[in-house]
Amino acid sequence: xxxxxxxxxxxxxxxxxxxxxxxxxxxxxxxxxxxxxxxxxxxxxxxxxxxxxxxxxxxxxxxxxxxxxxxxxxxxxxxxxxxxxxxxxx
Numbered sequence: 001x002x003x004x005x006x007x008x009x010x011x012x013x014x015x016x017x018x019x020x021x022x023x024x025x026x027x028x029x030x031x032x033x034x035x036x037x038x039x040x041x042x043x044x045x046x047x048x049x050x051x052x053x054x055x056x057x058x059x060x061x062x063x064x065x066x067x068x069x070x071x072x073x074x075x076x077x078x079x080x081x082x083x084x085x086x087x088x089x090x
Contacts, residue, residue, distance in 0.1 A: 023056075032060055
């Protein structure tokens with residue numbers, strides 16, 4: 001049941017008929033501090049599913065936030081021009 005509902009969400013979110021963007025924040029999870037025995041990770045990222053998404057992750061220095069996006073080129077152009085988003089980016 002859960003597997004079917006996730007599959008349905010991914011199918012709906014990745015279709016061109018619906019404009020759904022999934023947002024998630026991994027900030028303050030301490031992902032850059034995890035040591036699996038090979039020192040700290042060089043890169044922290046997410047997998048790219050076939051759906052529109054924006055994941056927020058602390059930057060390596062811990063002074064900012066990186067946004068990992070999976071959107072179309074047209075949607076990215078709109079995001080880059082959005083005044084609310086521009087107010088919080090550098």
